[in-house]
Amino acid sequence: DVAKWHLYLRDAHLHTTLAEQFYPLLIGNTNTITEDQMMPILQSISVKLGGGKRQVPLADLLPMQCQMDLIDILEEYQRQL
Secondary structure, three states, X not given: OEOOEOOOOOOOOOHHHHHHHHHHXXXXXXXXXXXXXXXXXXXXXXXXXXXXXXXXXXXXXXXXXXXXXXXXXXXXXXXXX
């Protein structure tokens, strides 16, 4: 959320970056992904704001419910692999 705007990762061109970061965890791990595994990835992805004047970690822009939804989505995808 940015000023209560709900932005899609696809619209911010972050969906591919996230997929590339999470995929190795999903295929190389028999356990489900945890918040402890997810957070460093979200922290490492910078989102440019204000035309690139400021960069903020993606983790700071995702509400907690969205982070939990992401874990659920990743778990479901992993089960289908």
